[in-house]
Amino acid sequence: MIFLMDRRKVLARLANWLFAFGLASFLPLKGAIAKDKKQNQGAGMKLPQPKMEGSISVEQAIRQRRTIRGYSSQILQVDQLSQLLWSAQGLTGNRRFKRAAPSAGALYPMDVYAVVGQNSVVQIDSGVYRYETRAHRLALITNQDLRDRVARAAISQMWMANAPINLVITAEYSRVMGKYGKRGIRYAQIEAGHIGQNLFLQAEALGLKVGIVGAFHDKEVAEVMKLPRSHEPLLIMPIGYAA
Numbered sequence: 384m385i386f387l388m389d390r391r392k393v394l395a396r397l398a399n400w401l402f403a404f405g406l407a408s409f410l411p412l413k414g415a416i417a418k419d420k421k422q423n424q425g426a427g428m429k430l431p432q433p434k435m436e437g438s439i440s441v442e443q444a445i446r447q448r449r450t451i452r453g454y455s456s457q458i459l460q461v462d463q464l465s466q467l468l469w470s471a472q473g474l475t476g477n478r479r480f481k482r483a484a485p486s487a488g489a490l491y492p493m494d495v496y497a498v499v500g501q502n503s504v505v506q507i508d509s510g511v512y513r514y515e516t517r518a519h520r521l522a523l524i525t526n527q528d529l530r531d532r533v534a535r536a537a538i539s540q541m542w543m544a545n546a547p548i549n550l551v552i553t554a555e556y557s558r559v560m561g562k563y564g565k566r567g568i569r570y571a572q573i574e575a576g577h578i579g580q581n582l583f584l585q586a587e588a589l590g591l592k593v594g595i596v597g598a599f600h601d602k603e604v605a606e607v608m609k610l611p612r613s614h615e616p617l618l619i620m621p622i623g624y625a626a
Contacts, residue, residue, distance in 0.1 A: 445584065496511060543621045546623040552616070
């Protein structure tokens with residue numbers, strides 16, 4: 384009888400622990416979804432649906448991929464921006480829950496922002512936009528062309544300002560640390576690398592070229608772009624046609 388009671392206590396404690404662990408993993412994701420829905424209500428625009436077939440093979444895209452620092456003035460089509468953002472954080476799979484880039488525990492702590500220049504993308508005004516994954520749309524943050532200021536915040540690498548768009552990859556660590564603790568920071572940074580490579584390969588398939596920048600003043604970039612305090616910029620990727 385004593386053994387049976389002890390066993391019941393152990394099982395009860397185990398059930399409580401599993402519930403608490405599952406709740407800790409679920410809450411960051413639930414918060415991210417709620418935040419996504421809330422920001423969807425702001426100004427912005429719905430993006431065209433991404434295409435599921437490209438004009439070149441994955442192998443060819445890998446072979447051709449190069450980092451560049453010189454861009455032409457040729458403007459981008461909205462379809463191209465849509466495809467790039469989908470490749471970074473778009474929904475994939477039959478259940479439309481998982482995303483294009485792998486994420487530890489499928490917690491998705493990343494956000495992608497587009498810094499769009501004046502007369503740089505057809506149908507899209509200059510400004511800073513947040514990509515809303517679940518709705519596949521852009522939410523306007525500010526309607527200014529901030530490419531020059533972002534480049535100055537990146538230790539005055541002014542070549543960045545010549546690209547029609549700069550995509551900024553950010554992490555909200557709390558979404559992943561609830562489950563993984565401090566190790567979640569590393570997982571988010573690894574995820575940024577996955578997103579960056581997706582963008583490189585997708586750009587090649589679209590006939591575009593990409594630069595990648597990690598040298599910048601984090602706080603200054605966040606202030607210029609009016610990012611939420613919890614969104615830490617990790618990578619800036621200027622994208623456009625090669626000069």
